[in-house]
Structure formats: structure tokens, C-alpha cells
Amino acid sequence: MSFDAFVTGYSVAVSVAIFAALALLLYYLLFNKSLMARISAPAQQAQLTEFVILKCPQCGFEKKRQFELGDYVGKVDQERCPHDNSQLVVSSIAKETSSQ
Ligand SMILES: [Zn+2]
Structure with missing residues (x-):
């Protein structure tokens, strides 16, 4: 085997290896994407709602209500126990x- 033949064979092998790696990467990305879509699809359909827990500082009574703009932890609410x-x-x- 001549040196030229060796170099040609080597570069072909490298090309094939790079192509295989790219194909594998592409396959992995596509598979991952469909996997992600499968996982996130039900989550997107279900609506996320924000809520707050109101607590009575006297007796510990707790109540849940919808989050309203301006709510923060420690805020004294209008609602009464x-x-x-x-x-x-x-x-x-x-x-x-x-x-x-
Ligand atoms: Zn109370």
C-alpha cells in the first residue's frame, strides 16, 4: 500500500466517521425534539393558575384564592377571618x- 493510498483511505475513513457522528447527532436532536414535544404537549394544554394562601394571624385559619396583581407574601388582605x-x-x- 502506497502512502497516497493510505492517506486517501484515512481521509475517507475520517469523512465517514464525521458523517456518522453528524447523522447520529441529527438523529439524537430529532429524537430529543419529539421526546420534548411529547413531554411538554400535555403541560401546555393544562393551564397554570397562580394562587395565594391567606392565613389568619390569630387562629391559623387558611384560605386559598386566585392570585391578584400586587399580592405579595406578608400582605394584609381585605378578606377577614x-x-x-x-x-x-x-x-x-x-x-x-x-x-x-
Ligand atoms: Zn382567625
């Missing part, structure tokens, strides 16, 4: 998927 009539405080803000 049904037990002792003290104003409820926003104790936490969270998101959940609505079960509609």
Missing part, C-alpha cells in the same frame, strides 16, 4: 395546574 374577624395575611404564593 370567619372565626375572629381579623384580617387575613398572604402566607404563600404558588402555581398549580388547573384541573379543568
